Amino acid sequence: xxxxxxxxxxxxxxxxxxxxxxxxxxxxxxxxxxxxxxxxxxxxxxxxxxxxxxxxxxxxxxxxxxxxxxxxxxxxxxxxxxxxxxxxxxxxxxxxxxxxxxxxxxxxxxxxxxxxxxxxxxxxxxxxxxxxxxxxxxxxxxxxxxxxxxxxxxxxxxxxxxxxxxxxxxxxxxxxxxxxxxxxxxxxxxxxxxxxxxxxxxxxxxxxxxxxxxxxxxxxxxxxxxxxxxxxxxxxxxxxxxxxxxxxxxxxxxxxxxxxxxxxxxxxxxxxxxxxxxxxxxxxxxxxxxxxxxxxxxxxxxxxxxxxxxxxxxxxxxxxxxxxxxxxxxxxxxxxxxxxxxxxxxxxxxxxxxxxxxxxxxxxxxxxxxxxxxxxxxxxxxxxxxxxxxxxxxxxxxxxxxxxxxxxxxxxxxxxxxxxxxxxxxxxxxxxxxxxxxxxxxxxxxxxxxxxxxxxxxxxxxxxxxxxxxxxxxxxxxxxxxxxxxxxxxxxxxxxxxxxxxxxxxxxxxxxxxxxxxxxxxxxxxxxxxxxxxxxxxxxxxxxxxxxxxxxxxxxxxxxxxxxxxxxxxxxxxxxxxxxxxxxxxxxxx
Amino acid sequence: xxxxxxxxxxxxxxxxxxxxxxxxxxxxxxxxxxxxxxxxxxxxxxxxxxxxxxxxxxxxxxxxxxxxxxxxxxxxxxxxxxxxxxxxxxxxxxxxxxxxxxxxxxxxxxxxxxxxxxxxxxxxxxxxxxxxxxxxxxxxxxxxxxxxxxxxxxxxxxxxxxxxxxxxxxxxxxxxxxxxxxxxxxxxxxxxxxxxxxxxxxxxxxxxxxxxxxxxxxxxxxxxxxxxxxxxxxxxxxxxxxxxxxxxxxxxxxxxxxxxxxxxxxxxxxxxxxxxxxxxxxxxxxxxxxxxxxxxxxxxxxxxxxxxxxxxxxxxxxxxxxxxxxxxxxxxxxxxxxxxxxxxxxxxxxxxxxxxxxxxxxxxxxxxxxxxxxxxxxxxxxxxxxxxx
Numbered sequence: 001x002x003x004x005x006x007x008x009x010x011x012x013x014x015x016x017x018x019x020x021x022x023x024x025x026x027x028x029x030x031x032x033x034x035x036x037x038x039x040x041x042x043x044x045x046x047x048x049x050x051x052x053x054x055x056x057x058x059x060x061x062x063x064x065x066x067x068x069x070x071x072x073x074x075x076x077x078x079x080x081x082x083x084x085x086x087x088x089x090x091x092x093x094x095x096x097x098x099x100x101x102x103x104x105x106x107x108x109x110x111x112x113x114x115x116x117x118x119x120x121x122x123x124x125x126x127x128x129x130x131x132x133x134x135x136x137x138x139x140x141x142x143x144x145x146x147x148x149x150x151x152x153x154x155x156x157x158x159x160x161x162x163x164x165x166x167x168x169x170x171x172x173x174x175x176x177x178x179x180x181x182x183x184x185x186x187x188x189x190x191x192x193x194x195x196x197x198x199x200x201x202x203x204x205x206x207x208x209x210x211x212x213x214x215x216x217x218x219x220x221x222x223x224x225x226x227x228x229x230x231x232x233x234x235x236x237x238x239x240x241x242x243x244x245x246x247x248x249x250x251x252x253x254x255x256x257x258x259x260x261x262x263x264x265x266x267x268x269x270x271x272x273x274x275x276x277x278x279x280x281x282x283x284x285x286x287x288x289x290x291x292x293x294x295x296x297x298x299x300x301x302x303x304x305x306x307x308x309x310x311x312x313x314x315x316x317x318x319x320x321x322x323x324x325x326x327x328x329x330x331x332x333x334x335x336x337x338x339x340x341x342x343x344x345x346x347x348x349x350x351x352x353x354x355x356x357x358x359x360x361x362x363x364x365x366x367x368x369x370x371x372x373x374x375x376x377x378x379x380x381x382x383x384x385x386x387x388x389x390x391x392x393x394x395x396x397x398x399x400x401x402x403x404x405x406x407x408x409x410x411x412x413x414x415x416x417x418x419x420x421x422x423x424x425x426x427x428x429x430x431x432x433x434x435x436x437x438x439x440x441x442x443x444x445x446x447x448x449x450x451x452x453x454x455x456x457x458x459x460x461x462x463x464x465x466x467x468x469x470x471x472x473x474x475x476x477x478x479x480x481x482x483x484x485x486x487x488x489x490x491x492x493x494x495x496x497x498x499x500x501x502x503x504x505x506x507x508x509x510x511x512x513x514x515x516x517x518x519x520x521x522x523x524x525x526x527x528x529x530x531x532x533x534x535x536x537x538x539x540x541x542x543x544x545x546x547x548x549x550x551x552x553x554x555x556x557x558x559x560x561x562x563x564x565x566x567x568x569x570x571x572x573x574x575x576x577x578x579x580x581x582x583x584x585x586x587x588x589x590x
Numbered sequence: 591x592x593x594x595x596x597x598x599x600x601x602x603x604x605x606x607x608x609x610x611x612x613x614x615x616x617x618x619x620x621x622x623x624x625x626x627x628x629x630x631x632x633x634x635x636x637x638x639x640x641x642x643x644x645x646x647x648x649x650x651x652x653x654x655x656x657x658x659x660x661x662x663x664x665x666x667x668x669x670x671x672x673x674x675x676x677x678x679x680x681x682x683x684x685x686x687x688x689x690x691x692x693x694x695x696x697x698x699x700x701x702x703x704x705x706x707x708x709x710x711x712x713x714x715x716x717x718x719x720x721x722x723x724x725x726x727x728x729x730x731x732x733x734x735x736x737x738x739x740x741x742x743x744x745x746x747x748x749x750x751x752x753x754x755x756x757x758x759x760x761x762x763x764x765x766x767x768x769x770x771x772x773x774x775x776x777x778x779x780x781x782x783x784x785x786x787x788x789x790x791x792x793x794x795x796x797x798x799x800x801x802x803x804x805x806x807x808x809x810x811x812x813x814x815x816x817x818x819x820x821x822x823x824x825x826x827x828x829x830x831x832x833x834x835x836x837x838x839x840x841x842x843x844x845x846x847x848x849x850x851x852x853x854x855x856x857x858x859x860x861x862x863x864x865x866x867x868x869x870x871x872x873x874x875x876x877x878x879x880x881x882x883x884x885x886x887x888x889x890x891x892x893x894x895x896x897x898x899x900x901x902x903x904x905x906x907x908x909x910x911x912x913x914x915x916x917x918x919x920x921x922x923x924x925x926x927x928x929x930x931x932x933x934x935x936x937x938x939x940x941x942x943x944x945x946x947x948x949x950x951x952x953x954x955x956x957x958x959x960x961x962x963x964x965x966x967x968x969x970x971x972x973x974x975x976x977x978x979x
Contacts, residue, residue, distance in 0.1 A: 072796055076716060079761065083749065107756075110709050110720065191799060205789050206769060213763070214745055310750040408747055408761060410716040411686075412796040414768075418787040421642070428923045435919030440912055447908075480859050483931050486920060487863055490913035491870065497912065498874065501905040504592075527877040530822060534815050534873055535866035541811040542862050545803060553859040557866075 005581075008574045015566075016461060022468040024048065025058035035419070036201070038066065059471040060200075062478030062552060065426045067419035068200035069208050072412040075169045075193050077162040080407035082110050084161060085153055087313065088139070089115045092132055101128050114142060115151040122147030162193060164398075165407035170195050171395070172216045172402045173409075176356055178283065178293060190547065194412055205416045213411060216356060218309025218403020220342070223350040223362050224277050224300045231255050231298060240268050249297070257298040258284075265298050278303050280352065282359040299359050301352050306342055309403030311335025313372070317393040320377065325386075325393035327376040329400060336372025344368040353400070360399050429482040436486045437463065440493055448500050450589035454575045455496035458567040462492050465563035466556065473559070478552035488560025491535065495568035499524040500590045513588040517580050521573050528568060536561050598900050603892045606952040613837060613949060620844035629846055632854030635801040637794035638684050639767035643775070645677040645784045654679050654775070661774025662740070678787070681771060686793050687717025688742045689764035694719065696739040697762070704735060708757065715794050717764040722757040729760075736762055742769055766791055804858035808839070811862060815869050823876055826961065830953035831872045834945040838868040841941040842934050849933075856927040857934065864938030867913070871906070871946040878902050879951070891958050895951045910943045 029044050037043045044055040063070050089106030092115075096104045102124030107116045117132070119125045125147050132149075133141060138157040142150040153161075166189060173195060174187050186198040199208060224230075232248060232255040240246040246259045246268055259265045262281045269279040280301050283293035313330040320326045331339050342351070343365050352362040353376075363376045378393050417425075441459060444452035466485060470477060503520035511519065539561060542554035580588055633640050643654075655668040658681065669680045689697075694712035697719060701707055706724035713720065719736070729746040736743050742765035749759035768789045776782035792800070812835055820828030842864050846853045878898040886894050917939075920932035 072793075074716065074793065074795065076718070079720065079749070083759075111711065194796065194799075205766075205791075209744065209766070310748075408718075408749075408763075410718060410763065410793075411766065411791070412793040414766070414789055414791040416786075416789040418785065420644075420785070421787040429928065432919035432923040432928065435922065436916040437919075439915045439918055443912060443915060479928060480856050480931070483856075483859070483920065483928060484863075486916050487867075487913075487935070490916040491867075493912045493916070494870070494874075494909040497905055497909050501902075501908070505901070523881075527874050530873045530877060531870040534818055534869045537814045537818055538811040538862055538866040538869075541814055542807055542859075545807040545810060546858075547800065547803060547855075550804065550807065550855055550859050550862075553863075557863075 005574065005577060008570060009578075012571055012574055015465075019461070019464045019468040022053055022057065022471060023464065024052040025055050026467065026471050028052075029055075029058045030061070035066075035423075038201075056474065057471050058474075059467060060474065060476040061422075061426065062476045062481065063198060063200055063415070063422075064417050064479045065422050065429070065477065066200060067203060067417050067422035068198065069202045069205055070413075070415040071197045071199070071205075071208060071212065072190060072414075073169070073173065073195045073197065073212055073409045074412040075162075075166045075195065076408040076410055077165045077193055078113070080165045081113055081153070081158060081161060082108065085113055085115055088136070088153075089117075092117065092136055092139075095135060096128055096132065099131065101131055104128060113153065115139065115153075117149045117151065119147040119149075125149060164401070166193055166195065168216075168398050168402035169407055169409050171398055172356065173197065173212045175283070175358060176211055195409070201419075203416065203418055205414050209411055209414065213409055216309070216402045218312065218400065219305045219354040220307040220339075221301045221305055221352050221354055222342070222346055223352050224302055225254065225349055228254055230300055231257050234269070234272055238272065244268060251297065258295050260295055262296045265296055269298065273300070276303050277301065280354060280357060280359050282362075297359075299352055299362060301354070301359075307335060307338050309400070311338065312400060312403065315397045315400035317390070317397040319390075320375075325378045325390040327378070327393050327397045327400070329374050329376065331372040331374075333372070336370070339372065339374065340368065340370045343374075353396075355399050355403055361396060425479060429479060433482055433486050437489060440489065444493065444496070448496075448590050450579070451500050451503070451576065452590075454572050454579075455493070455500070455568075457575065458496065458571045459489060459492055461571060462560070462563050462567040463489065465567070466560045469559035469563060470556065473555070475555045475559075476552060477556070480550070480553040481556040484553040484556035485560060488557060488564055491532070491561065492564035492568055494531070495524075495528045495564060496572060498527055499568070499572065503588065503590050507588070507590075513580050517576055517588055521569075521576075525569060528565070532561050532565050592904070598903055599896075600900060600903075601896060602899050602947050603896050603952065603955070606948055606955075609948040610952060613945075616844070617837060617840045620840050620847060623847050624843065627847065629843075629853035630850045631797075631801075632852040632857075633682075633790050633792045633797070634854035635797050635804075637686060637792050637797035638682065639686055639771075640683075640788070640790040641681045641768050641771050641786060642671070642788035643679050643681065643771075643784045644787050645679075647677065647783060648675070649677055651679060654681075657775050657777075658771070661770075661777055663770065663774055683767050683771075685767055686791055687764040687766055688740075688770050689714055689717045689719070693739065693741045693764075697736045697741050700735045700739045701732070701762075704731065706757075717766075719762040719764075720759070721762075722759050724757045726758050727760065732760060732762060736764075742773070800855060804855060808858065808861060808865070811865060812836070815865070819869070819873070819876075823880060826954050826957040827876050827950075829957060830950040831869055831876070833953055834872050834942075834950040835865050835868050837945045837949050838864050838938055838942050842938045845934055845937045851930045851933070852927075854927070856931050860931045860934040860938070863935060864942060867935075867938055868942035868945060871909075871942050872950045874905070874909075875899060875902055875946050875951065876954075879954070891955050895955065899947055899951065906943055906946075910939050914939055 025044065025048060028048055029038055032047065033044060041055050044058070048055060086108045089108055093104050093106040096102060103120040104117045109116065119128060129144065129149055138154050139151040140154050142152045144150065170187060170189060177185050177187065177197070188196050190196040197212060202208060235248045235257065244259065244264050246257055246264055248255055249258045257265055265281050266279065273279055277300055280299050281296040282299060284295045284297060286294040311331050311334060313332045315327060315329045317325060317327050346365045347367060348365065350362040350364050353360045361376065376396065378389055441456045444455050446452070448455065466488065499520055502524045503516050506516035506519045536558060539554050539557040542550055543558060546554055651668045651670045655666065658666045658668065663683065665684055667682045671680050672678045689712060691714065694714060698710055698712060701710060701719065701721055704723065704727060708722050710719065710721035729748055732746045733743045743762060744765040745763045747761040747763065749761055768791060772782065772786060775784065812832060815835065816828050816832045819831045839861050842861055846857060875898060878901060879895055882894045882898045886897065914936060917932045917935055920928055924932050
């Protein structure tokens with residue numbers, strides 16, 4: 001055996017051991033742990049031996065296999081756009097009236113999303129049209145007849161607006177699901193106006209629909225700071241129960257309760273809150289994993305809701321004169337009056353901005369604010385970088401808008417699989433895969449004898465490699481994925497058949513065993529390579545353009561083809577070379 | 591062991607003309623069939639609601655259907671799945687929300703009775719009724735009004751006062767079909783005698799999106815494969831591989847057409863796998879043709895192809911056989927989609943093997959003959975000049 005062979009042999013042994021090692025978290029999560037703990041990374045991490053790979057490298061089961069809910073929510077951008085067009089229409093009308101260009105009324109067609117301006121005196125329309133089109137660049141002219149001008153929102157503006165509406169909806173949905181406390185949720189954008197949500201282990205689609213489908217509720221409520229030591233006193237008088245992980249922290253001079261879950265705070269403060277007051281929580285964002293909360297803080301707020309998101313006219317993040325990120329908010333006329341009253345009475349107090357019962361921020365009121373325009377300065381610098389700080393301002397603006405301009409969401413798609421059905425499917429699916437594999441293994445051994453057995457070893461390693469590969473990429477195994485698994489094994493077999501048939505052919509030409517094996521492998525190599533690459537191309541395109549089950553299938557296909565290339569070309573050759581060269585055999589058993 | 595004891599010498603290429611004729615005929619028939627009858631689209635693509643129920647006692651599909659119809663679910667199809675004693679049924683409905691055209695009309699009239707209502711328009715695709723009222727309304731009143739007309743309501747949204755001051759905007763969101771199913775079937779019982787095992791609910795817009803994306807994936811991957819083959823081999827091999835792929839896809843589509851099996855996302859995955867398999871098989875034979883072209887220089891291409899196909903025949907039969915073997919598990923234990931997938935694959939393996947021999951290779955000959963004829967007409971004179979070493 002030459003040195004090159006030993007190197008390759010070492011590589012194969014290392015890959016095999018690595019593969020088995022890598023499958024340990026998967027084995028624990030699927031076999032050792034109970035079903036309801038399957039998705040619990042923390043429990044898995046605890047149970048794993050210290051030398052095993054981290055728990056996150058495990059093979060997830062798709063919702064079709066373990067039960068759960070898959071939803072696609074469609075963001076009704078049309079309604080949001082219609083509302084926006086209407087608001088802009090009013091702004092245009094008051095702009096025209098303020099500039100004394102004439103007197104116009106604005107009307108919106110809800111279906112065509114067009115804005116019709118009608119001038120009291122048709123003669124003024126020329127001047128109005130010119131001025132309006134230059135001042136309101138987000139509108140373009142559709143038609144004009146005498147004193148009526150029809151405008152439509154500009155394409156690029158509406159596209160941006162739609163995108164923003166989807167981002168807002170996604171943010172609200174994420175925060176809501178977070179409140180629900182589901183592990184391993186996945187919320188992502190799908191296409192231009194849809195949001196895809198996966199809730200493993202959940203079984204009530206109605207509850208889920210209600211949770212993510214309702215309009216966001218934005219409220220402005222006063223924080224009760226009459227007793228700044230409220231939480232500190234509670235903490236001293238009623239020490240929290242053992243193991244509840246509730247601690248007392250100082251934030252901006254006010255003691256607050258902090259706990260890893262929202263429920264812990266709410267359960268602890270229940271019955272300890274004065275009349276007319278309520279404890280709400282704020283999510284402290286995880287600095288590493290965005291969209292997750294590392295802890296929750298408590299606030300004591302008044303139950304009375306003086307102002308809601310309905311009074312908001314807009315919100316934007318920008319930089320102040322001092323180059324500090326800030327959020328500008330604007331109220332409609334009625335909201336502005338209420339806001340002025342509220343800030344006048346509450347100078348020196350804090351006002352909580354609450355979205356879906358979660359405190360987003362609680363800025364201090366520095367002075368009475370009139371005119372319906374307010375500014376929230378992102379004052380707490382802390383250890384944050386400027387970008388994080390600006391990002392927070394943008395998120396807050398998004399939250400405010402989500403509550404103010406509701407782009408309603410509707411259910412586009414729900415797929416719910418009950419846990420019992422999931423179990424049945426995984427049993428049948430793995431049975432199917434095993435039977436397929438067993439038949440192929442048996443056939444190869446009978447048909448090609450020793451070479452067949454070698455191919456079988458490669459085939460089994462191939463199967464393990466696919467599972468380990470999927471675990472490495474943190475991929476999800478779905479029902480079509482199992483089908484893809486079986487198919488790749490078929491392709492791997494094809495590669496072995498190609499090689500063995502070549503060797504037989506070379507032998508029939510009278511070549512020696514050694515020469516036949518070498519030639520067989522060399523000649524089959526490019527064929528196998530081409531065949532795999534073409535299928536890989538299909539796999540990648542499937543992966544990038546497909547959704548849901550198609551994607552799951554593609555992932556398995558890609559990983560499987562790469563594994564098959566390795567096992568059929570490298571692994572079988574090294575073993576065959578051992579038998580033919582190493583033993584100096586005159587015959588090869590194929 | 592060996593399948594073919596002796597070297598075969600079938601004249602595959604000689605029979606290419608009748609083969610292509612028959613293939614084209616079948617392909618055309620399938621395309622016409624798809625145009626005339628269409629696929630049996632699953633909810634993935636057609637939109638609609640599918641609910642899988644498992645009863646805890648013995649019940650027949652007629653009884654389930656009777657219960658559904660009695661409760662007002664008229665266009666429901668009930669299908670027994672699995673073994674009879676499983677008491678599991680698949681209920682399929684066209685709509686996704688309870689807002690059908692008929693319901694919407696009733697709800698519209700009822701809402702208009704609430705006051706001065708303008709701009710009322712139902713959005714059936716999203717299961718929403720939008721309207722504006724001159725005076726503010728109570729959400730509960732609106733909900734009760736709509737529910738009384740027979741449409742379940744998930745939520746009444748108050749969108750606030752319209753900024754033009756013409757009134758207050760509301761949105762009524764109808765609840766899904768699945769709620770209705772549960773409600774209707776458990777009528778008159780304290781606890782339902784069934785478990786809702788699966789709910790698939792796909793809106794028409796999403797369905798259309800999924801379908802378009804699926805088809806695009808198919809087209810893109812075929813194009814990418816064509817480009818790869820044309821570069822890796824020779825231009826004249828590309829179109830043959832492409833035509834063979836199209837042939838196989840159409841044939842498998844024919845399986846879905848004739849069997850009336852549900853055509854859904856998994857079917858797209860099956861079609862794509864067949865594209866992969868078909869090209870896999872074509873490539874193996876092409877590879878041999880290319881090798882033999884060097885080996886038997888001077889022989890006409892048709893003869894070379896015949897030799898190559900015959901040489902690889904043992905491997906072709908074996909590979910197809912083994913891949914089919916790996917599908918047997920899926921055919922026996924696979925339920926629903928997985929069974930359909932395996933069946934489509936089986937069809938794909940058979941036609942894929944056939945098309946590599948009878949579609950891909952002859953097209954190469956034809957392209958080669960055309961190129962030769964063109965060269966003979968003029969363009970090739972340069973090449974025939976003796977080279978100076």
